[in-house]
Amino acid sequence: xxxxxxxxxxxxxxxxxxxxxxxxxxxxxxxxxxxxxxxxxxxxxxxxxxxxxxxxxxxxxxxxxxxxxxxxxxxxxxxxxxxxxxxxxxxxxxxxxxxxxxxxxxxxxxxxxxxxxxxxxxxxxxxxxxxxxxxxxxxxxxxxxxxxxxxxxxxxxxxxxxxxxxxxxxxxxxxxxxxxxxxxxxxxxxxxxxxxxxxxxxxxxxxxxxxxxxxxxxxxxxxxxxxxxxxxxxxxxxxxxxxxxxxxxxxxxxxxxxxxxxxxxxxxxxxxxxxxxxxxxxxxxxxxxxxxxxxxxxx
Amino acid sequence: xxxxxxxxxxxxxxxxxxxxxxxxxxxxxxxxxxxxxxxxxxxxxxxxxxxxxxxxxxxxxxxxxxxxxxxxxxxxxxxxxxxxxxxxxxxxxxxxxxxxxxxxxxxxxxxxxxxxxxxxxxxxxxxxxxxxxxxxxxxxxxxxxxxxxxxxxxxxxxxxxxxxxxxxxxxxxxxxxxxxxxxxxxxxxxxxxxxxxxxxxxxxxxxxxxxxxxxxxxxxxxxxxxxxxxxxxxxxxxxxxxxxxxxxxxxxxxxxxxxxxxxxxxxxxxxxxxxxxxxxxxxxxxxxxxxxxxxxxxxxxxxxxxxxxxxxxxxxxxxxxxxxxxxxxxxxxxxxxxxxxxxxxxxxxxxxxxxxxxxxxxxxxxxxxxxxxxxxxxxxxxxxxxxxxxxxxxxxxxxxxxxxxxxxxxxxxxxxxxxxxxxxxxxxxxxxxxxxxxxxxx
Numbered sequence: 001x002x003x004x005x006x007x008x009x010x011x012x013x014x015x016x017x018x019x020x021x022x023x024x025x026x027x028x029x030x031x032x033x034x035x036x037x038x039x040x041x042x043x044x045x046x047x048x049x050x051x052x053x054x055x056x057x058x059x060x061x062x063x064x065x066x067x068x069x070x071x072x073x074x075x076x077x078x079x080x081x082x083x084x085x086x087x088x089x090x091x092x093x094x095x096x097x098x099x100x101x102x103x104x105x106x107x108x109x110x111x112x113x114x115x116x117x118x119x120x121x122x123x124x125x126x127x128x129x130x131x132x133x134x135x136x137x138x139x140x141x142x143x144x145x146x147x148x149x150x151x152x153x154x155x156x157x158x159x160x161x162x163x164x165x166x167x168x169x170x171x172x173x174x175x176x177x178x179x180x181x182x183x184x185x186x187x188x189x190x191x192x193x194x195x196x197x198x199x200x201x202x203x204x205x206x207x208x209x210x211x212x213x214x215x216x217x218x219x220x221x222x223x224x225x226x227x228x229x230x231x232x233x234x235x236x237x238x239x240x241x242x243x244x245x246x247x248x249x250x251x252x253x254x255x256x257x258x259x260x261x262x263x264x265x266x267x268x269x270x271x272x273x274x275x276x277x278x279x280x281x282x283x284x285x286x287x288x289x290x291x292x293x294x295x296x297x298x299x
Numbered sequence: 300x301x302x303x304x305x306x307x308x309x310x311x312x313x314x315x316x317x318x319x320x321x322x323x324x325x326x327x328x329x330x331x332x333x334x335x336x337x338x339x340x341x342x343x344x345x346x347x348x349x350x351x352x353x354x355x356x357x358x359x360x361x362x363x364x365x366x367x368x369x370x371x372x373x374x375x376x377x378x379x380x381x382x383x384x385x386x387x388x389x390x391x392x393x394x395x396x397x398x399x400x401x402x403x404x405x406x407x408x409x410x411x412x413x414x415x416x417x418x419x420x421x422x423x424x425x426x427x428x429x430x431x432x433x434x435x436x437x438x439x440x441x442x443x444x445x446x447x448x449x450x451x452x453x454x455x456x457x458x459x460x461x462x463x464x465x466x467x468x469x470x471x472x473x474x475x476x477x478x479x480x481x482x483x484x485x486x487x488x489x490x491x492x493x494x495x496x497x498x499x500x501x502x503x504x505x506x507x508x509x510x511x512x513x514x515x516x517x518x519x520x521x522x523x524x525x526x527x528x529x530x531x532x533x534x535x536x537x538x539x540x541x542x543x544x545x546x547x548x549x550x551x552x553x554x555x556x557x558x559x560x561x562x563x564x565x566x567x568x569x570x571x572x573x574x575x576x577x578x579x580x581x582x583x584x585x586x587x588x589x590x591x592x593x594x595x596x597x598x599x600x601x602x603x604x605x606x607x608x609x610x611x612x613x614x615x616x617x618x619x620x621x622x623x624x625x626x627x628x629x630x631x632x633x634x635x636x637x638x639x640x641x642x643x644x645x646x647x648x649x650x651x652x653x654x655x656x657x658x659x660x661x662x663x664x665x666x667x668x669x670x671x672x673x674x675x676x677x678x679x680x681x682x683x684x685x686x687x688x689x690x691x692x693x694x695x696x697x698x699x700x701x702x703x704x705x706x707x708x709x710x711x712x713x714x715x716x717x718x719x720x721x722x723x724x725x726x727x728x729x730x731x732x733x734x735x736x737x738x739x740x741x
Contacts, residue, residue: 044424128573130577149563242720243713
């Protein structure tokens, strides 16, 4: 009997995980891609008709798809950019030595710990047109004359969704950045200070470049999860008014599950998968490169 | 004692029925034997193979009524065990769970609770058993016409209704009395009445509110507007009829009312809870809601208008002959692949019987699908306002019947919002809805 080599034993140990991964992750993905090539509807029974790329041609002529894509891109861009900027600022503040810093670091995570559906409803109450505290504050400050129906108008409904996502997720980004900040050796700053670099110079020449891998990870996570936004929309607007806040994921869910249009729903899901894969590929390169680079530059 | 009354009533139902089918004759014999044995005080089980049925149901109701009904059923059917499997809370999640299971050919589901809007979808996908022979016309006589219509698709019956619901108009009794106003019969009167009351009360009151957030609630409201003005959404032959002058007129009227702040400005994001809270805070003269809002409005912890709420049928549009409510509610469907269809139908019948529906009404304030229960002494004692409902329910209309209902509803709700918020004219929104609906399923 042959004994297993170290490598073979490794594969053996990995086998169960790999099997689970294949069955529950890879198989459904490929099945979805395959289904997107068929005309397959709940209402017409279990027969599938192969139609090639017709679902995709239909998609690129579907104004509701483009509307959803536009809103999803707008949402992703605005939330991720703002969250990263705010995350950098908050992390810097939380890294300052002051009394109660530990408590603050915990408190700041609360929005992120609240389930999305709950924070969605909180925001819905806050921007309510009859008793919303948000309207109350703006009115007291003299910014608005009367209470606004935030969720009944296109632009403001989008704005509220974006704000609620930023409120919820900026703390998460700031915590990731804070962790990154703490790995930067203090000696580097001391050396830079001796060389005559001011605080601003130190921030842009030392802190930011050394934070790049952490930032890239944070941006990657945020891009992917923002692009798949769904829950907060269900809680706040359910896609309304009209189609103004219908995201790509929401349109996919409605097409696939509610309408039972499995073929076209799969095509929409495949499109989302394609975009998220591109985002992930772009970033894994950046992250891997920077982490290796970071290791090499360590003293 | 009560059990004997119920069982003998059961036997009577069976005797009244046409005895065409062998199966039914067999059921009848078995049941008669059971009844006789039971009435004679014998606890002996009928010699018949034991069956276990799986019922995919709502999460158990407040009063745990399902359990009580099953126990009662077992008194006469000791050889049938009914196991309840709870479906998810949200209607859409229920639908998905059931579709996935049934499409895979799962035979362990025998029958299940189904929303009124599911009939065409399940029937056209051939996932459920037609019930015409199991539940013939003679047995349907005691039901509200709308509930049977909603369970019917392509001239076949697919479900047995056990619970119904219909939109009604709530009004402030005190305000209408104070200014000597009648309950409005038309939407024109409704807005005029509310405006006058608002002026005399010194402002701060909205005329109308409903659940107009994007989604199913809005579809119900909009369908009521259309039908109350003589319009339609889908014709009997399946043709799309939403782009009509009647629908245009009433949608223009509603959009104008919204623009003139006769409805709360945020109403396009209001679910039924938001609508109720506006009414219960005393900010509304009228509200369109489901009947269950009435009981909530009598709870002093939630409502400032306790004892001031009146309930009436919905008003009609300028071209309509009468106000129409859309129908909600639940029915039982039988899985086409069930291995115990005979036993299943027995329980399904029992669950839709007067006894079971009455228990649900008293325990959980369900609205019964049987006409006779609206004159029932015990029910009226507990819910006096139920006496007004039969006329609303008799004229209630099912929502558009289409296998592609979910898509139809989603287009309808989004385009109505487009018109309400003014980003399209009512004419444009309806013509867009017409085009989009004609593409559905193609």
